[in-house]
Amino acid sequence: MGWVGRSIRRVEDPTLLCGAGMFVGDIGGAAAVRFVRSPVASGRIRAVRGPAYTIADLDADGVGNIEAVLHRPDYVRLAQPLLARERVRYVGEPVAVVVGATAAEAEDLAEQVELDIESLPAAVGLEAALDPDAPLVHPDEAESNVMVAGEMATPELAGALERAHVIVELEILSGRQAALPLEARGSHAVTERFGGRTTLHASIQAPHMIRTVICDLLGMPEADLRVVAPDVGGAFGQKLPLAREDAVVVWLSRRLGRPVAWIEDRSENLMASWHSREQRYRLRAGFNAAAHLEALEADVVANVGAWPCYPITWGVEPLMALAELPGPYTLEHYGVRSRGVASHTCPMSPYRGVSRPVITLALERLMDIAAARLGVDPVEIRRRNLQSDFPHISPTGLRHDEGTYREAMELAVSHVDMGAFRARQDAARAAGGPQPGIGICTFSERTGYGTPAFAARAMGVTPGFENVELSMDPSGYVTLRIGASPHGQGLETALSQIVADEVGTDPGRVRVVASDTDRTPYGWGSFASRAMVLAGGATYLAAQKLATQLGSLAAEVLEAAADDIVLADGRATVAGTSVGVDIAELARIAHHHTQRLPTGTMPGLSEQAGYDPAGTFSNACHVAEVDVDPDTGGVSMRRFVVVEDAGRLINPMIADGQIRGGVAQGIANALLEEVVYDEDGNILTTSLMDYLPPTIAEIPNIEILHLETASDATITGAKGLGEGGTIGAPAAVLNAVNDALAHLGVELNEMPATPERVRAAVRAAACGDSPGDTDRSTQEAAVR
């Protein structure tokens, strides 16, 4: 039996579990950097007084501005300074920077810096920023706060809506979230006294890309900057874009000629790191009499904060919603307008799933509401609408490879035993008290996409490929150097399993080197559920090439035909015989007895390969069971079931870990976590007493079942699954909350479904009002 498909233990864990991890904050030996941040949402900087560096110092050194570019018409292009210049645009924006001997002294110094800022009116929430009279975030560059917009419609959309049997209209709101990595951001830079080369250790997801952009900004050759991501305590997208602070840290270390480190604290992270997913969707959907979704028209607005993120830009959320809203359904007629609106709030970056959790919430609420209106069971309406002919081409031209949308749902539904649940629910409704509810969510997860998909976005830089280098040393151990940058996902383990199978060794003899620009080939990093597919594919190809090299060498040594050589269990044997040689001995020969190599053979054992596929879709069905207390609005999770199809599983335990972590974040998004600003743009959620990640008590046991549809869209048959948990869970939970209170007439389409919102919906339903606040409600739709 091979190594792929086995739940071997993660090689990453002993270090981390024993507290021996090396994070940026563990490096030490550096002066402490602290940023002085804007206390107001919008204002003009009159003066900065005190012992600090400002944008004037960066300008004097010729440091450039960040330009996050999309080559498309409705996109406002900006030059973003590394520290605020003239204006501040959100609470927490870095205005100045101080350096102290210790973190406490740096904080003392920061307190001495006086920011003289004239406050100006601010546009804070999504609706406020959209208002035609809203204060503008970038008044010199744009005439409104709409920074990016996209629109499309299929030709027959209007007619299809006309012909619909039922029109369902629906508004979905998603509160602003923070990715909240356990380790906040941070960077540590040392510049060599002679030669002037700088080493940056930073808590990031894409070291090569960050090296490029920092060198562009500081005008230095990339060869003079080494970027290392040491252990990274969670990232979830928040550490993918360039942090302005990281570039400033490099600049400071070069300017001061001393080691400096910035270790972001939790308040800074909540206030001034990236946020995500403050969105509003208005849907108008036409179903035919057989409950088939014929046509969907959508208006999407995403609050994208005060600045774009590099290199993904602030198009990432609204444009993903535009492209992927049709989801896993066989919808034909589709039209959408999607806008990204700037506001005087913290900028946004991708967060695990990006827009997909909200897309999925919108579609899955739509399905449940339509099912109720049409008198069809929620399972049945999905059965009638899910894709089952592959490849399926979506109305926006996305190619869905083979998936198991229906099969996953049927398996999930039979696993939870709906009949028994409904009996329990009936009893609880009769008895009063906490009300059980169940919610289903089916979705697709677009994963493992390379250059073609990113090229379609027309970004200023086009991420995509992954390269690896693989070599066997004279002891027969294998070193794999990858451009991807795993940070806790278990990629090292999984890749070692792929290598082990191809070259006939044991994963324990494979070392993976990552996240260091000096020691790895250029690559893009770990994000967008891509590393297993891309780095895994490249590893597989390189390992096959290495196996071929070993095979030829063994053939030479054993005087057999190369085709007859089998590599397994550390030996190269002639098929069907016991004649063989240890792979370790071959490795010796390849390095130390090269006279035995066939003439013309390159000494040593090393290969490289790259992989750059178009992408693939994973799919899953989530089922959530909740208890809702109508008196308090409190929701408790009782059960959570996931049926996942991510193609071939390289290490099922690691896959399950990804799913569990993702579901926990999704439940948090559904019920707990929300970044809140007041009307003036002061952020109210700057500690973990106010921004509420779940504890273990809020997360139920998560039951996971797998289907394995080997994908022909990826070379290993594996699809990505890093984001799926977070994508599906919010919709499953919100559907369950609505199901629990359906008999009271409650409808709640906003996340997080905080106790206060749930309680307000219960009250509103009891008064016969439309649920929630009027501007949050589902609009009544006409039945034809």
Next chain:
Amino acid sequence: MKPARFAYTAPDTVEGTLDALDRFGDEAKVLSGGQSLVPMMNFRLARPEVIVDIGRVSGLDGMSVSNGTLTVGARVVHSRLEAPTVSTPDGRSESLGGVLGSLLPVVARFVGHLPIRVRGTFGGSIAHADPAAEWCILARTLDAEMVALRQGGERTIPAADFFETVFTTALAAEELLVAVRLPILGEDWRAGFCEFSRRAGDFAVVAAMTAVRLEPATGAIAEARIGVGGVAGVPVRLPAAEAMLVGETPGAGLHAAAAEAAAGEVDPVGDLHGSAAYRRDLVRAMVARSLAQGAGASG
């Protein structure tokens, strides 16, 4: 998130502590379990010049009962109240029984998480005076007495006078809280405690404690106490709702009516974790449930 510079002293005795407090006055802060003070210092919301750590002072962590009163030393950690024991005059230790003895563990488990409960102290919680703190609600509901020492003097402060506003008590800067006295509640009492928090271990959004004394002969309520936290700057009693209970026999209808009255009697201010209207709803639910819990416990 690093504290401003401060000086540190850790006396061994109560006298030494009082001496330090006398000397530094307003500049000093007592450090007990540190579970509230240290976060506030890290946020630089508190900037004491001098920290007087009472962790080494002996004699402040006892619990004993006399004359129907439980005395809890200021340095008794929360977790000890999950299974309260008291020392007897002959030096043995026995578990605290009775109505208070079974209530304290119920309440203690709402205080933070285990790591906080093994460090944070009863006296620290009372002196910190968070309006949603369980011990403050309990102290107010049961009319506890706080025992405070200063150089050359001791005084007892009734709960009604002790809590002044958010994080503010009647303790003077020179005073050390050494103990809190609670009535042990005789067998004719029925008590309950309910709270709603966003996550396990969070401070309550709203918490309610109820205690009623029943007339042994009739089973009617002779005396009633309702205390609520999370609706004002201090834990509050609800005299109108209490009055509704007196003379009546416990039951679902009565509890609902008293809970309704309680919801009408509070005047909460909304914040991030709950609007005024929502807090009223929670008061109704928590008071009703606490009364029902008490009635259930009467078995």
